[in-house]
Amino acid sequence: KRVAVLISGSGTNLQALIDHTTEQNSNSSAEIVLVISNKPNVQGLTRAEKAGIATKVISHKDYKSRDDFDEALHASLTSAGIDIVCLAGFMRILTGGFVSKWHGKMLNIHPSLLPSFKGHNAHEQVIKANVRISGCTVHFVAEEVDGGAIIVQESVPVYHGDTEETLAERVKKVEHTAFPKALELVASEKALLNSDAFISWR
Numbered sequence: 435k436r437v438a439v440l441i442s443g444s445g446t447n448l449q450a451l452i453d454h455t456t457e458q459n460s461n462s463s464a465e466i467v468l469v470i471s472n473k474p475n476v477q478g479l480t481r482a483e484k485a486g487i488a489t490k491v492i493s494h495k496d497y498k499s500r501d502d503f504d505e506a507l508h509a510s511l512t513s514a515g516i517d518i519v520c521l522a523g524f525m526r527i528l529t530g531g532f533v534s535k536w537h538g539k540m541l542n543i544h545p546s547l548l549p550s551f552k553g554h555n556a557h558e559q560v561i562k563a564n565v566r567i568s569g570c571t572v573h574f575v576a577e578e579v580d581g582g583a584i585i586v587q588e589s590v591p592v593y594h595g596d597t598e599e600t601l602a603e604r605v606k607k608v609e610h611t612a613f614p615k616a617l618e619l620v621a622s623e624k625a626l627l628n629s630d631a632f633i634s635w636r
């Protein structure tokens with residue numbers, strides 16, 4: 435399956451996906467052929483270039499509306515013959531129109547155990563809630579932000595005195611195994627999204 439990864443920043447999850455799909459004995463069903471960032475000069479673009487993967491910057495600032503931005507995104511993905519889209523630290527909310535075109539073909543990684551702690555400040559919410567376990571969730575992207583069907587989750591302990599930084603670092607380690615695992619399940623069609631809430635497992 436031809437995979438595009440959408441990023442906005444450092445791209446450590448992108449790197450984990452690259453390492454997994456290019457490792458010989460992973461015989462992965464997925465091949466990353468395109469990386470798109472909505473921000474220029476981010477480290478994730480350098481990671482893609484080093485791996486010989488095509489890159490593109492589509493800045494939301496160049497578009498009048500969210501719909502226009504999403505349409506440009508969709509055009510790039512379809513012209514590259516993309517089968518699966520991975521959001522890896524991509525920080526733009528996508529319109530329902532775009533999401534529906536990629537139903538069951540678009541994955542996102544979120545740094546909490548959904549459905550708890552949705553939104554862009556998950557670690558802050560986790561620390562404030564004084565929970566003792568956190569982790570990451572890879573889910574299909576639905577119109578409701580962070581509300582899509584869950585594919586893979588991995589947990590980590592939360593320690594007293596943890597800061598957002600110490601927690602983020604511990605969570606990122608398991609993100610880098612969870613995302614490749616989820617991509618493999620979807621690319622090999624072991625995990626299929628039938629309705630927005632349910633996944634069928636083959």
Ligand SMILES: Nc1nc2ccc(CNc3ccc(C(=O)NCCCC(=O)O)cc3)cc2c(=O)[nH]1
Nearest residue numbers: 524525526527528553554576577578579580581
């Ligand atoms: N429709 C849909 N689209 C998404 C886009 C990105 C992400 C990644 N996780 C994200 C979760 C939250 C945000 C957020 O609130 N950012 C601040 C507002 C930025 C903006 O104005 O766009 C961004 C990405 C998930 C989703 C999703 O679950 N559903």
Ligand SMILES: N[C@@H]1O[C@H](COP(=O)(O)O)[C@@H](O)[C@H]1O
Nearest residue numbers: 444445446447523543544545
């Ligand atoms: N979606 C969230 O944004 C961060 C992206 O980090 P990176 O993959 O760009 O290093 C990760 O923590 C991920 O959970």
